[in-house]
Amino acid sequence: MNIDFNAANSMYLVAKPGGPEGAWVYxxxxxxxxxxGGYLSSHQAFGNAGLFFGIHIYNPVNGNKVDKVGHSxxxxxxxxxxxxxxxxxxEQKEVFNLDIGAAARLYSFLTNKSASLVIVFSRPGMAVRRLTGERLDTSSDGGLTLIAVSGRGGEYNKISMSLSRSDQVNLALHCLGYVRLLYPSLSDTAIGEVLIACGDDFRACAENAPDDHTANPADLPRTADTHRKPVNPNVSKALWAIGNKKWPRRDLAALRKMQETLPPDELQALVDAGNAGDFSAWDSTADRL
Structure with a gap:
């Protein structure tokens, strides 16, 4: 990756005058x-599947003006x-465009600072997609698998890719390189520290926050249960958001009971299933509580 990041940032990410009618363009x-668009740097990994990754820059065109820039x-x-x-x-390939936050999560996982990886991609009108990671046998070459999952066209699609050590290093360096493109004055050490600090294990992702005025009981003080592992409040909020908007049953009393009694792992599993549009576990859990 022989890139002059200062020059690349100035060349491609900074608008300059000179477009039609005096417009600033890229x-x-x-x-x-x-x-x-194209790639400042890219790499192709081969194994049980194929994985291409690269630092992507593209420009949405407005008529004959290149007045916008995108990157991932x-x-x-x-x-x-x-x-x-x-x-x-x-035709079944899965493409993910990671922003700086998702790149931080991926970098933290690749460098063994996070035990697991789950990134949920959700856009209105489109199937929820997931990029997850599993750490298997860390003593062998590789021991790390990335999994792409989607519900495209109502059909489940999954591609798993086992990464060798060299593939992991190349992908981690592209995470660093992507951030260097955006912040070229920072050192690799500083960027690595920021990426690790931001790449926590939080896995929940609600597609939409509640838009009504129903209070979220996760925001209210609770009596501590010393026998229950503390729940990440964001997971509890995500459960409420999904259940209050997407769960067909929309049983608010059951939602409160789930938040109050279920262990963190089970809450997270419900959030993941809800984001995928599968509420069978929600219904059975509500009936059980």
């Missing part, structure tokens, strides 16, 4: 196809079929 990385750490998972890697020709 210099596209891919002049012929600004909207498609892009990951593309593709299948291996009959010994051949489908790569970009895979």
């Amino acid at each position: 210099t596209p990385l891919n002049v012929k196809a600004p909207r498609t 750490l892009q990951l593309c998972f593709s299948n291996k079929v009959d010994g051949s890697y489908l790569l970009g020709n895979d």
Whole structure:
């Protein structure tokens, strides 16, 4: 990754005058196809599946003006079929565009600072997708698997990719490189410390916060239960948000009971299932409580 990050930041991420009618415009990385964009750096990993990742810069075009810029750490998972890697020709490939926060979570996992990884991608009108990570046998080469999951078209799609040590290093360095592009004056050491500090194990993600005026009991003081492991308040809030908006049953009394009595792991499992649109466990849990 031989990149002059100061020069790249100034060239591609800073608008300059000179566009039509005096507009401020950006210099596209891919002049012929600004909207498609290109990669400052990229790497292709091969194993039981294919994983492409790169520092992506693109420019939405407004007429004949390049007056916007977008960027991400892009990951593309593709299948291996009959010994051949489908790569970009895979109709079932899963592409994730990570912002700086998601890149921090991924970096923390890759560098053994987080025990697990779950990043939920949700947009209105689109299926919820997940990027998760599992740490298996850390004594062997690899021992780390990234999993891409989606419910595209109502059908479950999953691609698992086992990463070798070298793949893990390359991906971690691309996390660093992506942040260096945005903050070129910071050192790699400073960026690494920030990424680790921000890459916690929090896994819950509510697609939408409640938009009514129903009070969230997770915000209210509670009597401590010394026999129960403390629950991350964000997980409890996510449970309430999903249950109050997306759960067909919308049983508020059951929601309160779940928040008050269920262990953290079970709460998180319900949040994950709810984000995927599967409320069967919610119904059975409500009936049980």
